[in-house]
Amino acid sequence: MEDIEELAASYERKLIEVAEMHGELIEFNERLYRSLMSKDHLIVQMRQELIDLRGPVPGDLSQTSDDPSLSDFETAHRALINVWIPSVFLQGRAANAYHVYQVHSDANVL
Structure with a gap:
């Protein structure tokens, strides 16, 4: 009986660790997505500046x-x-x- 409780507690700790890692991955993914969108916007903006300065690329x-x-x-x-x-x-x-x-x-x- 004691082994089962210990095993259940071990699984619970591991489940909590996995949930925390999942949350961190979600946050990291959101930061990467915002960074990518920001860089895409900057590329569009710089391309338009180049076209304004030199004409069509x-x-x-x-x-x-x-x-x-x-x-x-x-x-x-x-x-x-x-x-x-x-x-x-x-x-x-x-x-x-x-x-x-x-x-x-x-x-x-x-």
């Missing part, structure tokens, strides 16, 4: 397909050319100064 056609001024035909049958100028350098001095542009481009037919 090469390879991202979603930025041009939502233009309400284009008809369905224009949207479906136009060529899309992305030009991206990531950097500009000033070369030369005084009257001989000029700018050198780094230009990337790609063309896609929609």
Whole structure:
């Protein structure tokens, strides 16, 4: 009889430990989820800042397909050319100064 009570008490302690670990895992999962959502929001925000500064990111056609001024035909049958100028350098001095542009481009037919 004493062994059964001891075994029951041991199972009860283990059950309490498992319940506590489960609670900790739930809290940890919630923190991870909030962190992930925060980082996703930051990525969206930084991508929009990049687009605002430099124009559409090469390879991202979603930025041009939502233009309400284009008809369905224009949207479906136009060529899309992305030009991206990531950097500009000033070369030369005084009257001989000029700018050198780094230009990337790609063309896609929609």
